[in-house]
Amino acid sequence: MPLLEVSGLSKRYRRGDTLVSAVDDVSFTIAAAETLALVGPSGSGKSTIARLVTRLIEPDAGTILFEGTDLRGLKPSALRAMRGRLQIVFQNPLAALNPRATVGRVIDDPLKIHTGFSRGERRSRVASLLERVRLDPALASRPIHEISGGQRQRVAIARALASSPTLIVLDEAVSALDVSVRAEILQLLKRIQRETRVAYLFITHDLGVVRAAADRVAILDGGKIVESGIATEVVSNPQSAIGKALVAAAPRLPRG
Amino acid sequence: MTVLAQLQRFGVSYSRDRAVAPALADVDLDLKAGEKLAIIGESGSGKSTIALALAGLLPSEAKLTGSLVWPGYPDRPPRAGRDIGFVFQDPGGSLNPVFTIGNTIAEVVQVNRSVDWHAALQAAHELIDRVRLPDPELIARSYPHQLSGGQRQRVAIAAAIAGRPLLLIADEATSALDTIVQAEIVALIRSLVEADGMTLLFISHDIALAASLADRIAVLRSGRLVECGDTRTIIQEPKDAYTKQLLRAHLAVEA
Ligand SMILES: Nc1ncnc2c1ncn2[C@@H]1O[C@H](COP(=O)(O)OP(=O)(O)OP(=O)(O)O)[C@@H](O)[C@H]1O
Ligand SMILES: Nc1ncnc2c1ncn2[C@@H]1O[C@H](COP(=O)(O)OP(=O)(O)OP(=O)(O)O)[C@@H](O)[C@H]1O
Ligand SMILES: [Mg+2]
Numbered sequence: 001m002p003l004l005e006v007s008g009l010s011k012r013y014r015r016g017d018t019l020v021s022a023v024d025d026v027s028f029t030i031a032a033a034e035t036l037a038l039v040g041p042s043g044s045g046k047s048t049i050a051r052l053v054t055r056l057i058e059p060d061a062g063t064i065l066f067e068g069t070d071l072r073g074l075k076p077s078a079l080r081a082m083r084g085r086l087q088i089v090f091q092n093p094l095a096a097l098n099p100r101a102t103v104g105r106v107i108d109d110p111l112k113i114h115t116g117f118s119r120g121e122r123r124s125r126v127a128s129l130l131e132r133v134r135l136d137p138a139l140a141s142r143p144i145h146e147i148s149g150g151q152r153q154r155v156a157i158a159r160a161l162a163s164s165p166t167l168i169v170l171d172e173a174v175s176a177l178d179v180s181v182r183a184e185i186l187q188l189l190k191r192i193q194r195e196t197r198v199a200y201l202f203i204t205h206d207l208g209v210v211r212a213a214a215d216r217v218a219i220l221d222g223g224k225i226v227e228s229g230i231a232t233e234v235v236s237n238p239q240s241a242i243g244k245a246l247v248a249a250a251p252r253l254p255r256g
Numbered sequence: 257m258t259v260l261a262q263l264q265r266f267g268v269s270y271s272r273d274r275a276v277a278p279a280l281a282d283v284d285l286d287l288k289a290g291e292k293l294a295i296i297g298e299s300g301s302g303k304s305t306i307a308l309a310l311a312g313l314l315p316s317e318a319k320l321t322g323s324l325v326w327p328g329y330p331d332r333p334p335r336a337g338r339d340i341g342f343v344f345q346d347p348g349g350s351l352n353p354v355f356t357i358g359n360t361i362a363e364v365v366q367v368n369r370s371v372d373w374h375a376a377l378q379a380a381h382e383l384i385d386r387v388r389l390p391d392p393e394l395i396a397r398s399y400p401h402q403l404s405g406g407q408r409q410r411v412a413i414a415a416a417i418a419g420r421p422l423l424l425i426a427d428e429a430t431s432a433l434d435t436i437v438q439a440e441i442v443a444l445i446r447s448l449v450e451a452d453g454m455t456l457l458f459i460s461h462d463i464a465l466a467a468s469l470a471d472r473i474a475v476l477r478s479g480r481l482v483e484c485g486d487t488r489t490i491i492q493e494p495k496d497a498y499t500k501q502l503l504r505a506h507l508a509v510e511a
């Protein structure tokens with residue numbers, strides 16, 4: 001049984017008197033310990049899928065089974081328990097995290113809600129999570145709005161890891177990190193995946209990240225999946241028009 | 257080229273606590289009028305701090321050392337929102353949630369170009385189109401929360417260039433955009449600089465993207481300027497170990 005099974009998912013948004021189709025009949029699965037990358041042009045529906053999968057918004061059509069259960073039927077208490085196992089890192093961490101909360105508090109919250117650790121255990125967990133995302137544990141006392149953009153992205157990742165989830169949806173979660181920090185974060189996520197069999201739905205515009213981090217990739221265009229396959233194969237030899245265009249437009253260093 | 261802004265032994269400390277290292281220290285850097293200067297560097301190295309300092313947008317408790325002068329503007333430094341267009345790293349923050357996109361951009365146009373509201377709205381639609389947003393009419397009627405992350409980044413760029421600023425500061429302005437739109441935005445920014453004589457400060461963690469746009473690249477590490485020079489020189493003969501490491505890591509990703 002796949003960890004996540006999405007079928008026939010559709011979502012339209014109302015904007016004034018216009019209906020905007022954001023996701024149109026999308027189906028995919030993710031197994032435990034697997035990473036599926038979702039790529040596609042801006043506005044193609046990636047973040048909408050992220051919000052649907054984590055049940056922050058309701059689909060117009062389709063089903064989402066997480067650990068074999070349709071979350072739609074769950075009671076609030078069961079849904080809350082499930083939230084610890086299904087985490088999301090939002091595309092815009094400043095909007096998603098309370099800017100006045102301290103870094104320590106932001107990471108401690110999920111520990112408090114989803115684990116039985118004592119206060120002392122939680123404090124050392126927060127410090128070790130910060131170290132794992134290559135941040136100085138001294139940042140714990142700093143409010144979110146007083147750290148840099150890339151530091152915020154790493155705090156959001158540490159928060160998502162805190163409750164030992166089985167699936168993490170990462171929406172452009174490493175977009176503001178330079179290659180060296182990014183490579184370390186990707187390695188960290190892989191290591192945790194080997195240890196805990198966590199699965200990732202990895203939304204990114206960066207094809208280097210797809211190649212480095214994903215097992216499989218699905219390319220989205222206009223709310224539909226237009227191509228999918230083994231990540232390295234699709235990135236080196238895309239078949240769809242949009243896949244080809246995305247690869248061709250990637251910035252390269254001038255040489256010679 | 258004349259110097260637009262000059263940083264000398266410039267430093268910024270956010271904290272009064274002496275144990276906390278300053279966000280910027282001892283930075284000597286000239287921003288020349290009409291140039292495209294990129295700032296690259298690791299997360300937390302001080303890139304956004306330089307940008308905020310130039311725009312006069314640092315929080316009031318930040319302590320500045322050294323000097324920041326605008327030689328052509330002895331009486332009054334250029335101001336953010338008027339002479340300086342600023343695309344913030346977190347685009348959500350710069351857009352007013354209760355205004356439609358069309359009104360937000362039209363307001364910047366009106367403030368800066370003394371045209372009537374109808375003409376300002378017209379200009380807003382054109383700007384939305386220039387940043388490659390589909391269906392400008394629909395986007396203009398939308399609110400920020402109704403747009404995707406990349407669409408909001410493009411709206412922020414449109415709003416920043418709407419006033420035809422003297423200086424455009426773009427802080428990770430294309431970081432979450434797909435490669436196709438990113439290439440189009442880079443071309444748009446280049447044409448604005450070349451046609452309108454605008455100066456550009458382009459902040460990016462991506463050395464290849466910076467190299468594709470900038471005349472010069474400045475490299476920051478832990479709040480210090482470790483290297484600054486022509487793009488060609490930085491890419492082909494980097495001197496600093498961190499610059500070399502960035503290049504190596506990038507080539508490994510490209511391969
Ligand atoms: N308002 C603030 N108060 C206190 N410290 C701050 C504040 N803003 C930034 N800092 C700290 O100053 C340092 C430089 O931050 P800055 O935002 O300039 O980095 P950056 O190079 O833009 O990083 P990134 O690539 O992650 O956006 C960081 O250590 C950061 O935590
Ligand atoms: N709350 C909303 N109300 C109305 N329309 C919306 C809303 N959220 C998203 N949309 C629209 O739905 C479409 C898909 O948006 P989504 O955020 O899923 O795109 P995305 O693939 O994540 O794009 P990006 O790469 O730019 O973040 C876009 O056309 C967007 O404008
Ligand atoms: Mg998105």
Ligand SMILES: [Mg+2]
Pocket residue numbers: 148149150303304305345427
């Ligand atoms: Mg920054």
